[in-house]
Amino acid sequence: MQIAIASGKGGTGKTSLAVSLFLANADRSRLLDCDVEEPNCHLFLKTRFVSRSSVERRIPLLNPDLCKHCGKCVEACQFNALAEAGKAGILVFEELCHSCGGCSLVCPTGALQETPLKMGAITRALVAEKAELITGALAIGHTETPTLIRAVKKKQPDPEVEFTLIDAPPGTACAFATAVEHADFVLLVAEETPFGLHDLKLTLKALQKKGLPFAVILNRMRPGFSSVQEFCKEKNYPLWLQIPESRDIAGTYARGGTLLDAMPELQESLRLLLDKCAEELLCNRRN
Amino acid sequence: MKIAFSTSGNTLESLLDTRFGRCSQFLILDTETKDYEILENTQNLNSVQGAGIQSAQTVLKTGAEALVTGHCGPKAFKVLHAAGIAIYLAENRPIHDLAEAFAAGKLALLTDADVEGHW
Amino acid sequence: MQPEELVIISGKGGTGKTSITAALAECFPSKVLADCDVDAADLFLVLKVTETQIAEFQSGHVAEIDPEKCHHCGHCATLCRFEAIVSSKKGYEVDARACEGCKVCVNACPHHAIEWKEAFCGLWKESQTTQGTLFHASLYPGAENSGKLVSFVREKTRKKAVDEGIPLVLVDGPPGIGCPVIASVTGASIILVVTEPTPSGYHDLERVLVLAKHFQVPTYILINKADLETSYHKKMEDCAAKFGATVIGQLPYSPLFSKAQQKGQSVLTAFPTSPEAETLRSIAALLKQKMKMS
Numbered sequence: 001m002q003i004a005i006a007s008g009k010g011g012t013g014k015t016s017l018a019v020s021l022f023l024a025n026a027d028r029s030r031l032l033d034c035d036v037e038e039p040n041c042h043l044f045l046k047t048r049f050v051s052r053s054s055v056e057r058r059i060p061l062l063n064p065d066l067c068k069h070c071g072k073c074v075e076a077c078q079f080n081a082l083a084e085a086g087k088a089g090i091l092v093f094e095e096l097c098h099s100c101g102g103c104s105l106v107c108p109t110g111a112l113q114e115t116p117l118k119m120g121a122i123t124r125a126l127v128a129e130k131a132e133l134i135t136g137a138l139a140i141g142h143t144e145t146p147t148l149i150r151a152v153k154k155k156q157p158d159p160e161v162e163f164t165l166i167d168a169p170p171g172t173a174c175a176f177a178t179a180v181e182h183a184d185f186v187l188l189v190a191e192e193t194p195f196g197l198h199d200l201k202l203t204l205k206a207l208q209k210k211g212l213p214f215a216v217i218l219n220r221m222r223p224g225f226s227s228v229q230e231f232c233k234e235k236n237y238p239l240w241l242q243i244p245e246s247r248d249i250a251g252t253y254a255r256g257g258t259l260l261d262a263m264p265e266l267q268e269s270l271r272l273l274l275d276k277c278a279e280e281l282l283c284n285r286r287n
Numbered sequence: 288m289k290i291a292f293s294t295s296g297n298t299l300e301s302l303l304d305t306r307f308g309r310c311s312q313f314l315i316l317d318t319e320t321k322d323y324e325i326l327e328n329t330q331n332l333n334s335v336q337g338a339g340i341q342s343a344q345t346v347l348k349t350g351a352e353a354l355v356t357g358h359c360g361p362k363a364f365k366v367l368h369a370a371g372i373a374i375y376l377a378e379n380r381p382i383h384d385l386a387e388a389f390a391a392g393k394l395a396l397l398t399d400a401d402v403e404g405h406w
Numbered sequence: 407m408q409p410e411e412l413v414i415i416s417g418k419g420g421t422g423k424t425s426i427t428a429a430l431a432e433c434f435p436s437k438v439l440a441d442c443d444v445d446a447a448d449l450f451l452v453l454k455v456t457e458t459q460i461a462e463f464q465s466g467h468v469a470e471i472d473p474e475k476c477h478h479c480g481h482c483a484t485l486c487r488f489e490a491i492v493s494s495k496k497g498y499e500v501d502a503r504a505c506e507g508c509k510v511c512v513n514a515c516p517h518h519a520i521e522w523k524e525a526f527c528g529l530w531k532e533s534q535t536t537q538g539t540l541f542h543a544s545l546y547p548g549a550e551n552s553g554k555l556v557s558f559v560r561e562k563t564r565k566k567a568v569d570e571g572i573p574l575v576l577v578d579g580p581p582g583i584g585c586p587v588i589a590s591v592t593g594a595s596i597i598l599v600v601t602e603p604t605p606s607g608y609h610d611l612e613r614v615l616v617l618a619k620h621f622q623v624p625t626y627i628l629i630n631k632a633d634l635e636t637s638y639h640k641k642m643e644d645c646a647a648k649f650g651a652t653v654i655g656q657l658p659y660s661p662l663f664s665k666a667q668q669k670g671q672s673v674l675t676a677f678p679t680s681p682e683a684e685t686l687r688s689i690a691a692l693l694k695q696k697m698k699m700s
């Protein structure tokens with residue numbers, strides 16, 4: 001099953017939790033780092049490189065001999081990636097191109113041929129010689145985040161594992177939406193502060209639009225703070241794990257360690273967490 | 288010859304708008320007859336990206352041979368440069384002032400983009 | 407007179423940028439505020455706002471199939487490269503969230519059954535707050551954060567400052583280091599980077615400094631939660647020096663920020679005599695000096 005780990009904004013401890021879940025379940029899970037603009041799961045893991053493949057998209061290439069300067073392509077492109085520059089003819093701005101293919105479709109002379117352009121790479125690596133980490137990284141200057149996320153999610157080589165964990169990009173914009181799409185379950189990491197509550201509500205709105213089942217993981221619980229807990233209780237939202245605010249955890253993180261390094265006692269709960277996701281999935285299927 | 292100025296006003300007293308891609312209109316001045324016309328640049332406000340490129344094409348279509356504006360990003364520069372339009376940078380002063388400065392050869396000719404494009 | 411523009415950014419989230427922006431805002435008597443952190447626009451939570459204007463923000467277009475005209479040929483679905491055209495029992499439909507807005511299907515439909523509609527990606531608002539006017543925005547879930555909304559909010563704010571002769575625009579910048587950040591940094595008079603001593607904090611700091619240097623904007627760095635891991639200080643100072651930036655101050659790992667948040671206030675209002683408030687006031691004074699403001 002696919003489990004996405006998401007949060008409304010950055011800095012909630014999402015990646016640290018995703019990596020810890022992965023480590024605690026190394027025998028039965030795989031981790032996809034879909035935060036392709038800033039993939040950093042690997043910073044917290046000791047990995048052995050296995051392979052890298054590049055991801056391409058197609059951009060138009062102009063054959064000036066065939067171009068009759070009719071301007072139909074410029075008109076068709078919704079992204080201003082093509083421009084008419086007077087006597088210089090048609091210019092192509094590949095960084096603005098969304099690879100829709102519209103221009104070559106309308107060109108009456110076939111002057112625009114699509115050619116591949118590298119937009120990013122997908123890396124496979126092994127952790128402790130068994131668990132697989134798949135990382136998508138967008139090349140600098142490229143913005144086709146959703147396309148790359150889709151490619152990472154499609155890259156599901158064997159062996160089949162029980163759980164595929166997805167570290168989703170922060171925010172509720174299209175990158176987030178693409179990462180959680182088709183997930184069987186979403187774990188939402190929220191911080192126990194008023195800002196955290198507001199961000200959680202935004203993320204929930206986005207999730208509920210898609211009708212995805214979820215549970216909340218509460219991070220940085222402080223004595224005297226309870227707004228997120230009360231909110232979940234009131235709405236009857238499942239609250240599955242509560243992690244205290246602690247200088248120790250923050251310090252471990254600053255030194256490049258994970259939640260599990262700071263609190264090894266969480267190992268068991270992190271295994272149970274995935275079992276619970278699986279149970280929920282079964283229940284949902286039955287209903 | 289014709290010169291294009293980026294602006295938000297309608298007269299020669301209006302100030303130069305130092306933005307190129309996002310200016311609301313262009314004033315096209317004919318240096319011989321001193322006639323001028325205003326050309327709206329509003330279609331850009333709706334485009335997702337590439338405002339500079341669109342503006343560059345708008346200027347191109349007017350037949351202007353020179354453009355006076357505040358900044359010019361790399362993509363717009365590429366289009367204007369390829370089309371042979373000279374770009375001059377100036378501050379937000381009245382257009383008639385700048386037209387004089389242009390005639391006196393006192394405006395700085397841009398030889399490369401001076402700002403990074405965004406979205 | 408052109409107003410000064412102070413833009414506060416952080417790269418990665420969770421460094422305390424918004425709390426610090428709220429506190430610094432109180433140190434400047436006359437300003438217009440912009441919340442450009444459209445992913446997590448939280449500034450209003452600590453400013454007591456009354457919305458005075460609210461409107462939808464248009465950006466690009468989406469395709470929409472008219473079921474009356476659709477002949478179910480499926481031509482559009484084979485051409486769409488964004489998996490946005492889905493066939494259902496009712497016929498073909500466009501998934502508006504997946505639609506990239508390329509118009510390929512609209513142009514190709516042999517029955518002219520596909521309409522081209524304006525897309526709205528979020529809301530922008532003007533509000534009155536205890537700290538003056540605030541412009542903010544929220545993206546609709548799943549919408550693209552292209553930087554256009556950021557530029558829009560910033561321009562509104564700037565215009566207000568120019569029209570009313572207000573000397574300062576204070577911007578809570580967007581997260582990350584992508585397009586929206588570039589949109590918020592162009593034209594800034596001064597940048598404050600709020601960072602934290604963690605691997606990703608350091609990593610993003612470097613990338614943000616590259617940007618700031620490129621735009622030639624004077625840049626200052628505030629290390630928040632500085633006492634968490636002191637080994638970064640030297641690295642951050644060196645990094646700052648390399649890009650011509652300056653570390654302007656440090657704040658400790660402190661519970662006061664979230665406590666103030668809980669009260670719906672800034673640290674300055676909630677704990678005016680705390681050392682944190684003291685530090686923030688002196689940082690504001692330094693920034694004023696740099697902007698040559700009195």
Ligand code: SF4
Pocket residue numbers: 059060076077078079080081082096097098099100101102103104508
């Ligand atoms: S493929 Fe689409 S986005 Fe790219 S240049 Fe052609 S029309 Fe524009």
Ligand code: SF4
Pocket residue numbers: 100468469485486487488489490491500504505506507508509510511512
């Ligand atoms: S406009 Fe483009 S992305 Fe949208 S549905 Fe049509 S073909 Fe697909």
